[in-house]
Amino acid sequence: MGLKIYNTLTRKKETFEPVHPGKVGMYVCGVTVYDMCHIGHARSVVLFDVIYRYLLKSGFQVTYVRNFTDIDDKIINRANKLGENWKDLAERFIKEFSVDMDALGVKRPTIEPKATDHIPDILSLISALIEEAHAYEVDGDVMFSVSSFSPYGKLSGKKTEDLVSGARVDVDEKKKDPLDFALWKAAKKGEPFWNSPWGPGRPGWHIECSAMSMRYLGSSFDIHGGGSDLTFPHHENEIAQSEAATGESFVRFWIHNGFVNIRSEKMSKSLGNVLNIRDILKEVHPEALRLFLLSSHYRSPLDFNDTSIREASVGLERMYSALMALEELINAGGIVNELPEELSDLGSKFEDAMDDDFNTPKGLALLFDASRAINRIHAEAGPNKDKIPIKESLENVKKTLLGWANEVLGLLNEAPEIFIENARRSGAKDLNITKEEIERLVQERSEARKAKNFKLGDEIRNRLLEYGILIEDGPKGSTWRVRD
RNA sequence: GGCGGCUUAGCCAAGUGGUAAGGCGACGGUCUGCAAAACCGUUAUUCGGCGGUUCAAAUCCGCCAGCCGCCUCCA
Numbered sequence A: 001m002g003l004k005i006y007n008t009l010t011r012k013k014e015t016f017e018p019v020h021p022g023k024v025g026m027y028v029c030g031v032t033v034y035d036m037c038h039i040g041h042a043r044s045v046v047l048f049d050v051i052y053r054y055l056l057k058s059g060f061q062v063t064y065v066r067n068f069t070d071i072d073d074k075i076i077n078r079a080n081k082l083g084e085n086w087k088d089l090a091e092r093f094i095k096e097f098s099v100d101m102d103a104l105g106v107k108r109p110t111i112e113p114k115a116t117d118h119i120p121d122i123l124s125l126i127s128a129l130i131e132e133a134h135a136y137e138v139d140g141d142v143m144f145s146v147s148s149f150s151p152y153g154k155l156s157g158k159k160t161e162d163l164v165s166g167a168r169v170d171v172d173e174k175k176k177d178p179l180d181f182a183l184w185k186a187a188k189k190g191e192p193f194w195n196s197p198w199g200p201g202r203p204g205w206h207i208e209c210s211a212m213s214m215r216y217l218g219s220s221f222d223i224h225g226g227g228s229d230l231t232f233p234h235h236e237n238e239i240a241q242s243e244a245a246t247g248e249s250f251v252r253f254w255i256h257n258g259f260v261n262i263r264s265e266k267m268s269k270s271l272g273n274v275l276n277i278r279d280i281l282k283e284v285h286p287e288a289l290r291l292f293l294l295s296s297h298y299r300s301p302l303d304f305n306d307t308s309i310r311e312a313s314v315g316l317e318r319m320y321s322a323l324m325a326l327e328e329l330i331n332a333g334g335i336v337n338e339l340p341e342e343l344s345d346l347g348s349k350f351e352d353a354m355d356d357d358f359n360t361p362k363g364l365a366l367l368f369d370a371s372r373a374i375n376r377i378h379a380e381a382g383p384n385k386d387k388i389p390i391k392e393s394l395e396n397v398k399k400t401l402l403g404w405a406n407e408v409l410g411l412l413n414e415a416p417e418i419f420i421e422n423a424r425r426s427g428a429k430d431l432n433i434t435k436e437e438i439e440r441l442v443q444e445r446s447e448a449r450k451a452k453n454f455k456l457g458d459e460i461r462n463r464l465l466e467y468g469i470l471i472e473d474g475p476k477g478s479t480w481r482v483r484d
Numbered sequence B: 001g002g003c004g005g006c007u008u009a010g011c012c013a014a015g016u017g018g019u020a021a022g023g024c025g026a027c028g029g030u031c032u033g034c035a036a037a038a039c040c041g042u043u044a045u046u047c048g049g050c051g052g053u054u055c056a057a058a059u060c061c062g063c064c065a066g067c068c069g070c071c072u073c074c075a
Helices: A039-057 A073-082 A086-103 A115-131 A160-165 A205-217 A228-246 A277-283 A286-293 A306-332 A346-355 A360-381 A391-405 A416-425 A435-450 A454-466
Strands: A004-007 A012-015 A023-032 A061-069 A135-138 A141-144 A181-186 A201-203 A221-227 A251-257 A260-262 A302-304 A469-474 A477-482
Touching: A004 A251, A023 A039, A023 A205, A039 A061, A039 A221, A039 A251, A039 A260, A039 A277, A039 A286, A061 A086, A061 A115, A061 A205, A073 A086, A086 A277, A115 A135, A115 A141, A115 A181, A115 A201, A115 A205, A115 A228, A141 A228, A181 A205, A181 A228, A201 A205, A205 A221, A205 A228, A221 A228, A228 A251, A277 A286, A286 A302, A286 A306, A302 A306, A306 A360, A306 A391, A306 A416, A346 A360, A346 A391, A360 A391, A416 A477, A435 A454, A435 A469, A435 A477, A454 A469
Parallel strands: A023 A061, A023 A221, A221 A251, A260 A302
Antiparallel strands: A004 A012, A135 A141, A141 A181, A181 A201, A469 A477
């Protein structure tokens, strides 16, 4: 069928064909490292992680570049405020970022370049732009001349006339045109700087991404991604800088993800509702967060609230529970030759879903369909081997299921029985009763029940319930879990 | 003001011309001493409203209503 991707540049789904057959160059705007990462960052990173994983699974040789912006006004301001060296601050948050990404099960990109490691690339790119009269120097600053690049606005769909009349563009004495933007900023007193042909200073925000992406992927590459807010001005400016400098088409496919809202409100520092990844993961399993982030289409807005994240956790448990049932069926082995459609077609249907602009909600629906089919076999077969498919085909189902759920979506990494056990016991440390005491009471109740003393058994069950402990009686005896 | 997007069951959410995926919840059932958990089943004659195009529309076009994003640092 072939991969189709919605391209912001053309506003259409287009068939994906890389510049060099079999190889993909992908650049995604990373984070400015001045604070902890929030759930909005998580959405973007997880989306492109899934895209990266899918391209790899499709057989492409992928060079995936995700940068760190480690020099910027926000970093300098924060460092000054905290009395910390700006470089130390940036390094500190790069480490924190990596901790969060590892926790989220995000695959490391091929290259994670830092802006400050690429000053020579940035300088030569700026020099080229000045030579071609696409940029000019004023008092140690270098500005890009927007009017020198006629396609300006092609990504965001903006017309330069509209932008000029929109009164929100800063008027700056140094700019020949209000739309011009800084490529190089002259250092103010006490600010970090690098030497340049225009004096000491530091790179503007947009130029670093042009420099780093072209450094690793060439002047024309396949995919560039980021949050939808970066479309303008950041990505628009990247196109202008890069294409003005090289005369080549910069990027084939622009992919932008939608925003995460918090309880129907925009997440912002002023509203005080910014949710850090670190804090969320104290309450929520990382895979549940991934499932949540992938449960609606990547371009749609996504609302984070107690219900939505709870649903994701429950859904994940459902998948693990089916995986456990599948493993039991494999161990039992059977004689049935055919598989239900939900299991035999899983691979090709999942691929179709992903090929259709990375339709992860549809993919998840297929995984739930497969889960139900597995559970149905499990429930109907019982101990009868004549109702269970043969071992080999069940093993193929598991391979396919994990091939997509695990390799591509980054879910179902754990052994199911361990996952389910942990999910049941999570939060036990916050209770007013020790684990040993719980175990003792459960044991006491089991003995009472064995003696048909159900009155005492129920009494103990109620007592434990007051502590927030639920008893579950199964064929292998009684177990307990923390009530939600 | 300019540009773009969205509106599908109680809630979340796929579906861009061929007659409504999936999840949560709710309800019914299996299991159980009774529960719980798990599992199974049921749950939109209809896609914001009104017109139009078509053999056929949630899907295309027009108008109206409501919501949202970007235009300024932002994933």
